[in-house]
Amino acid sequence: MAADFFRITLAQLNPTAGDIAGNAAKAREARARAAADGADLVVLPELFLAGHPSRDPVLKPAFQAACRAAIEALARETADGGPAVLIGTPWTEDGKLYNACVLLDAGRIAATRFKANLADGDQKRVFTRGPAAGPLSVRGVRIGVAIGEDISLEDSSNYENVVETLAETGAELIVVPSRSCYVRSGGDRRLSAAVARVTESDLPLVWLNQVGGQDGEVFDGASFALNADLSVAAQLPGFVAEVATLAWSRGDDGWQCRGPVTTLIEGEEADYAARVLGLRDHVEKHGFTGIVLGLTGAIESALAAALAVDALGSGKVRGVMLSGPGTSQASLDQAMAVAARLGFAAERVPIAAAVEGFERALPGPLAGSARHQLLAGVRATLLMALASLSGALAVVVGATAEIGDVAGGFAPLEGIGPAQLRRLAALRNRWRFADALGPSGEVISPALITSPLEARDDRALADRASSDAFEG
Incomplete structure (x- = not known):
């Protein structure tokens, strides 16, 4: 019937x-x-x-x-x-x-x-x-x-x-x-x-x-x-x-x-939600204890931090500032402010000795992009090592993203150019994904979003973030 x-x-x-x-x-x-x-x-x-x-x-x-x-x-x-x-x-x-x-x-x-x-x-x-x-x-x-x-x-x-x-x-x-x-x-x-x-x-x-x-x-x-x-x-x-x-x-x-x-939700709200979900499931399905995030004080670092906290909550995110001897106090202050706004723990880890060890093995000094690559490589290696000590996932941004991904890290901002980077940061300050675990309200400094930045390709933007973090 x-x-x-x-x-x-x-x-x-x-x-x-x-x-x-x-x-x-x-x-x-x-x-x-x-x-x-x-x-x-x-x-x-x-x-x-x-x-x-x-x-x-x-x-x-x-x-x-x-x-x-x-x-x-x-x-x-x-x-x-x-x-x-x-x-x-x-x-x-x-x-x-x-x-x-x-x-x-x-x-x-x-x-x-x-x-x-x-x-x-x-x-x-x-x-x-x-x-x-x-x-x-x-x-x-x-x-x-x-x-x-x-x-x-x-x-x-x-x-x-x-x-x-x-x-x-x-x-x-x-x-x-x-x-x-x-x-x-x-x-x-x-x-x-x-x-x-x-x-x-x-x-x-x-x-x-x-x-x-x-x-x-x-x-x-x-x-x-x-x-x-x-x-x-x-x-x-x-x-x-x-x-x-x-x-x-x-x-x-x-x-x-x-x-x-x-x-x-549609458009960039959906783009943001997709990155939160992708990061959360990558951590949980692969059995990581949390996230270790390389902080630079730049806008891409702040957006990656917001994604990480939205995905897992502040208690499972640890920020690490891998700084060289010439890193400006302003960069350090900005990185600490990112962590404070989102409520996760952060610390500074000097890398000067590690960089000097590499440079002593070279027949001559490096300059320009070659030195940036060395700094990025040191940063990615140390970040992976720090993450592995606690069974966490290394989250990489800026110049380390490509290197870190090869080494086993995760790049949550992959494929995002400078313009969309700013739009997503501004979006997160006025809107919070319903399934997000991070705080509502202004979580990324407006000064980072609106600071002047010349038109450049993504690699140049990555080099800028690296040089900010490893000056000297």
Whole structure:
């Protein structure tokens, strides 16, 4: 018998790469929440169980077997009569590896669906392209599953219109588990693809995205649902984990929903939130105890400090001023003021002896950019060493960013030029990301933001920050 009411729980969650047990535990928690809400189905994002898209661990038979074992365990738990589970996982069948979504219901693996339109790069390298298939039956409702790029707007000889196939084979509702990275204005492109598929199929669509940072990528969540008339049925927030249950009802015009609609942050607010989330998850998922930040008293150092405190709280941030014998008192005072405004501990560590040791090994004195590079290298090496003593992450800015990244540090301001640097600093003084752990209000000195700075490229800006910190 066809149902007239159907509840779907969207689990917009933050998995960890390779942590199959931990990700399965998050799936269990989401299912318990769904059961409490009276849901029929809980949906988790694309490749959720593995926690990463298609890196080399996915190719290992032992990893694939562990994913299957976890899926089978989750399936057995659905014998309790609670919600069915649709979860993304790598899946091996007939010797081929697929990017799959698996339906778990009534104590068994009820069905599998494979991604047809694989993204360029690792996904095409690792996974086998799956066929477009018909809908799944869940509690009498025919659910069409399209995974990630299966709803993209590509038009080529290799592209499979999965939604068209689903509509032609009787789907009533399209569900799209995804794993989409944050890019500026990326939400507009996602919405355009969803609108196109709803328009051509005349079916409502639910798009569920992962949230969180992993290995330099940030996934922004911002899951949504559209009714068949293109009205917004639900909008989940960006950059935070969220579990929400949507109540759908069937009328003369098909399935309709009126769920929560959150106003998303956009533009540079979203850029800032993405960097906070990426830094926080890099620390937490790699087991660091906190952050050791190289302070220079320059604007980039102040913005990196604000990001660090917003990500982890002041108690897990330590500032270090690695100063040469000629470092100006003004630079030292500015660095201390940065720490005071944000409430984290800071100290000065002289580097003159280390620099002199390198210079004594050289046949002659260095000048200009070559000396700046030496100073930056000394700074990065000492910062990494200080961080390693406490199991913390070294956060690098300015001229040390490239060197520090190679050495294992983290550069939260990567890709930001001088103009955007100032805009983000001014933004943080008047706005605080809702999930931030730092204080509200003016946390970066306006004098740093408005101080004159000649037009120059990012490398020149980095050299300026290095020379400010290591004068003499």
